[in-house]
Amino acid sequence: MKEIGNLLRKAREEKGISLDDISKETKIQKKYLNSLEEGDFSLFPGRVYVKGALRNYAEAVGLDPAEFISLYEESVKPKKVSEEKNQSKEVKDKKTSPVIGKEKKPLLPVSALVWIILLAIIASGSIWYRYHQVYKGEVKIPYSGEKYVDEEENDEKPVDSKVLPVDEPQNTKKLTKISGDNLEISFLLSGVEQKEIILTFTGNCWTRIEQDGRLVEEKTYRSGDYKNLGDSTETRLRLGYPPAAMLKVNGFEVTDLNHLTNPINIIIRKER
Template sequence: MSDLGNILRKARIDRKISLDDLQDVTKIRKRYLEAIEEGNYKVLPGSFYVRAFIKSYAEAVGLDPTEVLSMYQTTNPSPVSEQPVVETIRHKRTSVRNAEKMSRWASSLMFVCFILLIFGIVYYYTYKNYKGTPAEGKPSQTQSPRITDSTNPSTGTKPNSNVNASSENKTVPIATPTPSPSPTPAAVQVKFNSNEKGVDNYTISGTSKLDIQMKISGSQCWIRVDALSDGNGKEMLRQKLYKSGDTDTLEIMGSAYLNVGAASALELTVNGTVVPVGDTPNPKRVQLNLQKN
């Protein structure tokens, strides 16, 4: 058994994770996991998959994958010529599909803008013609003579002037101004920034704390949650192997870092906003940066 295999096996046993549980979390066959612990890398499909499997193993048991891969590279240097050809082909296909999607999106946007321009022109001329109708063309309404200024047709006398005086002395009520509504507070925003070194970075603004809700569905999922300090220090808050149907909630007054063993099994919600972590059973790392006002 190699030194690297001993380190990985000891970390797995310390966290009380069996090979069957590790197989469910990493989606790596049990015989490959045993081969990694024994240092028998010839059983694995190739050096590219060896590195990928070792990285997933290390993340699942809470070890730093960079240090573990560096230890493997030191003892088992890989040939320079070996490259993941399959990944290159996938990237090329993805680029072609994205270009086609962008072209269709641009065409649809131009068509919608053209339709809106036509409606705007029609509305402008219709509104202009309506406002241009002369007021003199409208029939005027004949006002009826005021009773106070007319004479009584039967007697030929004018009505009592006291009636006009009393009506003129009436107090006209003054309308009180309606108070303006108070400004509403800014809504909480969860914004994706970038992916650096395999870590998805999000910025959360409009709040003074993080409300993290986790729901496990489909299969088991190992998750570790750390609180981040201003000096990039980490303090572990939660480390657990969750089963399907489990839920968990955390309230953190600062930034946080999540290490997820199987991304497709986790439904992550931050301050009421769903944060996508992926639809594949691969490990995922997410950093939530709280931006306080």
């Protein structure tokens, strides 16, 4: 993992490019770029995001994206194979472990068994006799109709007349669909300080992105690419083939795109 990050950092420093420059060009937040150079991919939500970030970073510094994606897949593969070997070894050890036979305890002699049975019969008869004697002498208490009140439970403590303070509910983040048809869908994001939009592509999709009226990018994305958009009041997206795009807004996944086959406009506004 660190080998990949060292190669990226070396190429960037040789070209005299800063992380801020790459962040502006690729629209990837600086914290994710730092994570790539450190070889720590735990910040990314999944492997598809790592591959997309590697592809964009490599293109920005003039390297072959396919080579870095191949290096990443090779670095992940040995861990998986090692886990499978360890699991198969554990199963094999369990199967081949010798079974230690239990020592057979000597059976009780017949005379001891007879005495145990006799004692059990005597004990059962004694219990049956005592139960019936008690049952015969039982006297029912007449019901007087008065309700029994426990004096300790009846001693009520005075109720404090003061009003207890109630914590006001905090704002929770929410993504609300305002309007929508086959041509345009509008959403309102509330309860957040910053808006974060993640686009992940599973196929070819021409995309136009605008933030607060400013054109950010217009290009065709391919399978494995992803785009991370920072905070803005209004974001407008134009997707040429919606089923090839996965859209998340502050963790909320927009599922209205799967059934659309025509280009769609998506507007996402943040509540002020």
